Amino acid sequence: MSKFTPAQLIARYEACRTSRRTIEGVWNDITRLVFPYKGDMFNDYPDEQSIDWRENRDVFDSTAVFAAARLSASIHGLITNPFLRWFEASFRDSKLNEVAGAREWLEEVSEVIYQTLQDSNLNTEGGEMYQDLVGYGTSVLVEEDTAIDGDYDDWEGVKFQCIPIREAFFESDYEGGVAAFYRRNEWTAVQIMSKFMSEDVPETIREQAESAESVGNRHDVILCVYVENLEPGQEVPDVSRVMPADRRPIQWRYILQSDKTVLGTGGYYEMPAFAPRWRKMSGSQWGWSPAMIALPDIKTVNAMAEQGLAAGEKAIDPAIFIPEMDIFSDLDFTAGAVNVVRSTENIIAAPSGSDFQQEVARIDRLRISIMEAFHSNELELKESPAMTATEAMIREDKMQRLLGPTAGRINTDVWGPVINRTFMILTRAGKIAQPPAGLENAELDIAFLGPLSRAQSSDKIAAIDRVVEGALMLAETVPDNLDLIDFDEATRERARLLAAPATIINDEDKVEQLRETRAKAQEEAKQAAQMQQGSEMIKNVGGPEGVEQLTSQMQQAQGQGQGPQQ
Template identity: 30%
Template sequence: MDELAVKLLKRAEALKAQRQMHESVWRECYDYTYPLRGAGLSGEVLNAQSAKHKVAKLLDGTATDSARMLASALMSGMTPANAQWLNLSSESLPDDAKAWLSDCATLVWENIHAANFDAEGYEANLDVVCAGWLVLYIDENREEGGYSFQQWPLAQCCVASTRNDGIVDTLFRRYQLTAEQAMREFGADRVHPKIRQAAQQKPDEAFEFIHAIYPRENYLSSGRLAKNLRFASYNLDVSHKHIVRESGYHEFPCCVPRWMKIPGGAYGIGPVYDALPDCKELNQTKRMEKAAQDLAISGMWIAEDDGVLNPRTVKVGPRRIIIANSTDSMKPLLTGADFNVAFTAEERLQASIRKIMMADQLQPQDGPAMTATEVHVRVALIRQLLGPVYGRFQAEYLQPLVARCFGLALRAGVFRPAPESLQHANFHVRYISPLARAQQLEDVTAIERLGANVANLASINQEVVDLVDTDEATRVVADALGVPAKVIRTTEAVSDLRQQRQQAQQQAQQQAMMMEAGTQAAGAAGNITGEALAQKLMGEG
């Protein structure tokens, strides 16, 4: 029995106990949106068959549709596949270093979306909308190259933080492997003898493992051995309390953002939690409406036992003859149901759910095409709605994602050699996603308004144009719009271009002056010749 394995198992159990108080809430949020994604929470085992019964109990799909729409909006707003959403830059670096960083950012972005990020990222965003947090594991694809992304089920993960800012840097994941998979993953010499025996006799027998990732107290920043890296990684066999792999990471390999943190803990809750009371009420209202609909369709009857008609055995239906003593022996009975009340309540609850989950603003608006002003106002509204969420996601999701991917690519030697000016320089990640770009549109709008006002004032006083640095204004607009750095000329290139243009203008002016001087000289010579001819003729006369 390994002493370190026992210590890690105890910590895993302690983290699981801290998480159990929240599991019932997350499971309930999944039950009203995507029941199958909540499998494993509170010990509930779900498969496609058992989840089907839960889906059948959902009588209204407003919450599910709103969750899907918000997850899609987060995915397309933060990490779109059709537009570069990240850049690397620094204010103090020269243009050649900025160009190198821009090329590196483009390469990282291309490789992220060339991998399976778009598929795993969308499912991860569904988790953050429903449960309020997600776990996305990032590593190198050791077989085919490039990146590999895995969305780990929340029921398997327990997280914690040792940082002052509360960002998650500790994760324990409990998962299962068959004996054959364990042999292939860890090697026959690392697994327990019972697993080797099971691989020969029962290869499909499942065994439970724990993957523990946490920061080391002592590490080497330039270390190459896995045991010296900043984050420790241990895979251990739970049943036999045996460590099957010891490794490490340069960066924390998981992104664990929270929609809204639960006070005093490392977990979060999502917008479905806020809409949960309306979801329950809407489902109950639909259930009562279904019951009233059954009565409205089939009807309700009152019958009298008149000696011929037996109300206990009579059955109402098409092509049935009911024998009674009188036509008054059986009459339809008014139910007293009012469907207008149900419809009004449903519309109110559905609108409330869409508003809480921002689906009423994120979905395309019906009606005629919007004007440019309407589009600008709607973008500003969406920015206000998602701005606070985007701020947290930038620190807890995008920053670790880019840092991890950049580190993997740098150590793999994918980038071209860096310029000397970048040695020992600091640079930061800039996000140019649609949400980040929307937050920067205020600068673009302000510059455009300033340009229009300066143009009007220039008609009165031309010197007012000197107040505006047009080169810097153009660069600010280009950065806000996400223009690639290679499109904008460097300061040296602009200086050389203007110097060449100035020299060409000077040469043109010199040629024009020389031509004008030659013309004047030719005219003067013609006048002298004319005067001499006139004097000669007068002398002859």
């Protein structure tokens, strides 16, 4: 028995919807001027004919449209580049990473998770998520397991969906994460029938699905995802194992809002919805974005551009002043027209009074301000295609300082939880190999390796290089200075910061074995060389008498080399 009735869930959804009315006004302005084809916040679409495909009629200057697209695409490439593995797994206790077989297992786990994400639609839906973050400051990404009723025999991986912000509502937990998630779906009767069992659908919906007149009518179907409390004495479920849907800790229901009919029920092992924010607004669960910062300038530049069009129209086709007695009829300004007038001397054009140079200068200043809000200057390359190494380092440093805090929040809010959920899904599907003995209960950590994360590690890499280079230079005059440097640890740390594959670095046991083998080979080679040298000397002096003479000479040489005793 669920702790919530359908009416209670709908009431909670309505409360979430009502609480954000203020920020929806800001979102609607951003939709009109930055994302003109994402749909109006306040207009419902009862059918396809109600959707207005001329939503860009309010955009008179597209600076913000292009700047937002550029920033979202850049963030996508800097954090979760589709062509690079942007994370790796490791044990929280760093000593466990050196256990035999641990690094190979971690590398395998990282690769399995990465390939699962690559085989899904994460790259396309992740791009939509970044657009929402740049524009609205908040986005909602949902990860679904394609297994049906826990059957992983024909498992097809995971799939993602970036929920349009106008349809997504959530309750926050004490850490700012998602405690409950609601989605408003506007579905036709045909869509409802294709989604749910016929016996669970009301008779009115079944009739509309068969009627040509009402087949396009849409109905509000609310998806409610919430945490189900444990009953007294009930143990916390083991989410690493497959279990019936009604026993899972996260429950979901599809409810027809009009009559509170439950159309479908089920359960999740983990909360499938993630709500990243660009930056957090104090006192609110919603985030703010570059588009919100630039919104006053965006409104102003669009208003000025619209006024400029009107002023330009007056300048190109000005009003005409004509004395009343100088014309016989209304003037015709069409091509090839013939007008009968008494005289053309008194026909003058009305002055527009517009200062187009000042207008262009003001618009340019506003455009620069908008592009700065979206970090366009830092994202664009200089006019020359050539970029020196120093310029590239400066650019990376700027990106690190500007986008580093945002990247950290996005990784914490969405990508860390996504990787953890994917790992658990793969575990239940039997796609994760057993860890090495003794590490079954070890805690895992996720390190992010995207270009921006690597740029943030560049300072540490440079520091290691400078220390090692300085020690090698001092060793020319002070050889003992090298004793300060642990070259093994320096190499391991540098490889970790560069996100080098763990399999290319030998563990401590392997390194010790290689060094022992090398030392043994060197000792054997030294002994062989000494024996060869002795044989040559014996051959040169000839016979036993020569050996005795050579031995006597060597003893005398050793005695002379020792010098007088003090």
